[in-house]
Amino acid sequence: MGLVLGIDSSTQSCKAELRDVDSGELRGTGRAPHPPATGPVSEQDPQEWWSALGTACAAALSAANVDPSDVVAVSVAAQCHGLVALDSAGAVIRPAKLWNDTTSIDEVARLRELLPDADWARRTGSVPTAAFTIGKVAWLARYEPENLRRTTTVLLPHDYLTFRLSGERVTDRSEASGTGYFDASADGGRGRYLPDLLELVDPQIDWSSTFPRVAGPSEVAGELTTEAAEFLGGHPGTLVAAGGGDQHAAALGLGVAPGDVTFSLGTSGVVFTPSTTAVHDASGTVDGVADCTGGYLPLVSTLNAARVTDQFARLLGVDAAEFAELALAAGTDTGPVLIAHLDGERKPDLPRARGTLTGITSATTRKEIARAAHEGVLLGLVRGLEHLQRNGVDTGGRVLVVGGGARSPAHRHLLADLLQREVELPDADEATARGACVQAAAVATGADVRTVRDAWRPGTLLRTPPRPVHRDPRAHYARAAKATEDLWNGDHRVEP
Structure with a gap:
């Protein structure tokens, strides 16, 4: 029947997968880099995403040795939360502010003074941080009011790429639920924008006119325009799906079910599990966002994951494989x-914080430092898992680990040890692009996206059982984390 094209436009790069629309068989892949972007000012030109998308798709088509006209549907998943401001002609007004741009710290603090955290959680499912779109809109209002006045549409990164493909200003529940002004549980789960929350930023703007349409999980969002078809080498009229956020699409690609817990170790760290009911965490730790199936995907996201082990490997002068070997050879001593x-x-919300290595003695070894770097990433996410459990989320299913960090045996073994549960590495190297293909296939065949998800569920590459517990760093971590957070969250906060 044809092929589907799934796109993952992340902070670092654009990845594309071509799969058979019926079987899900992988036919070709492609990749293209994005410009580097790190906080506190983290911005990218959306045109760079579009160029990278074209390069990645062309590479996937070439690898598959197929004609672009064989593609029957396209779906885009991308990094969440960012702000893409369009003018009345559909042109980008300024570089997009990304999820890891923390320049809106003060604006978010003001919004949370105007509305208590418990009300944010009740109304939107989440307490906003500097990552959320609403904070970036508030930053624009304060520092670039002339650009805000020119803005007629506020899009997220995946919305923008869908717009370039189809000409439609459309989003989905998963992405809308991470803006800070959308209630995914309203109207029987269809969701509803909350323009009054943006009126806290500027009461003079008609915010309702700036929102993209929210499409359903298996709904056609539009069709490939003539211009986009020429760019991709395809044909006009190819179906375009609603797309979604990166973690939300990854959940589709992994075929996770309620109770399954996924640890995603990429640039950021994320722990999530699907849920049939909405979560409203007034502490702000759990983001009660929607998923790509009509349900919910409560998650906890940390700002630091792969970059942590990369940095410590550089400090020790070893590559990733040697660094993992050092960590696994550390033995059973307590260590730092x-x-x-x-x-x-990000969770906890400490945008100005810096790292702390504690428990060092004159006997501390390179192996223990390597283990501490891996565990530091994992322990922040294990604490997130505990918050999911406190909010009544079922976490008794499988434990999966994905992302670039999942390739490290140290991460897999240490996570299994910390949880005392078996950890699975799925056979899905690019879960987000795979999930975008799942959604595209649902659109192309008229099937429910959940049906395709379950039929395409990947197998397991590796199972890592827990080892006998000889040490448990969680109590030490909890004490050190509290001391670090007190330093950066109180009167003694040090400015960067």
């Missing part, structure tokens, strides 16, 4: 603990 807030932190 890392609070991995190297570039600020």
Whole structure:
């Protein structure tokens, strides 16, 4: 029947997968880099995403040795939260502010003074941080009011690429639920924008006119325009799906079910599990966002993951494989603990924080430092898992680990040890692009996206059982984390 094209436009790069629309068989892949972007000012030109998308798709088509006209549907998943401001002609007004741009710290603090955290959680499912779109809109209002006045549409990164493909200003529940002004549980789960929350930023703007349409999980969002078809080498009329956020699409690609817990170790760290009911965490730790199936995907996201182990490997002068070997050879001594807030932190909300390595003695070894770096990433996410459990989320299913960090045996073994549960590495190297293909296939065939998800569920590459517990760093971590957070969250906060 044809092929589907799934796109993952992340902070670092654009990845594309071509799969058979019926069987899900992988036919070709492609990749293209994005410009580097790190906080506190983290911005990218959306045109760079579009160019990278074209390069990645062309590479996937070439690898598959197929004609672009064989593609029957396209779906885009991308990094969440960012702000793309369009003018009345559909042109980008300024570089996009990304999820890891923390320049809106003060604006978010003001919004949370105007509306208590418990009300944010009740109304939107989440307490906003500097990552959320609403904070970036508030930053624009304060520092670039002339650009805000020119803005007629506010899009997220995946919305923008869908717009370039189809000409439609459309989003989905998963992405809308991470803006800070959308209630995914409203109207029977269809969701509803909350323009009054943006009126806290500027009451003079008609915010309702700036929102993209919210499409359903299996709904056609539009069709490939003539211009986009020429760019991709395809044909006009190819179906375009609604797309979604990166972690939300990854959940589709992994075929996770309620109770399954996924640890995603990429630039950021994320722990999530699907849920049939909405979560409203007034502490702000759990983001009660929607998923790509009509349900919910409560998650906890940390700012620092792969960058932590990369940095410590550089400091020790070893590559990733040697670094993992050092960590696994550390033995059973207590050793140091890392609070991995190297570039600020998102959960807990400490954007100005820095990392802390504690428990060092004159006997501390390179092996223990390597283990502490890996565990520092994992322990922040294990604490997130505990918050999911406190909010009544079922976490008794499988434990999966994905992302670039999942390739490290140290991460897999240490996570299994910390949880005392078996950890699975799925056979899905690019889960987000795979999930985008799942959604595209649902659109192309008229099937429910959940049906395709279950039929395409990947197998397991590796199972890592827990080892006998000889040490448990969690109590040491909890004490050190509290001390670090008190330092950066109170009267003694040090400015960067």
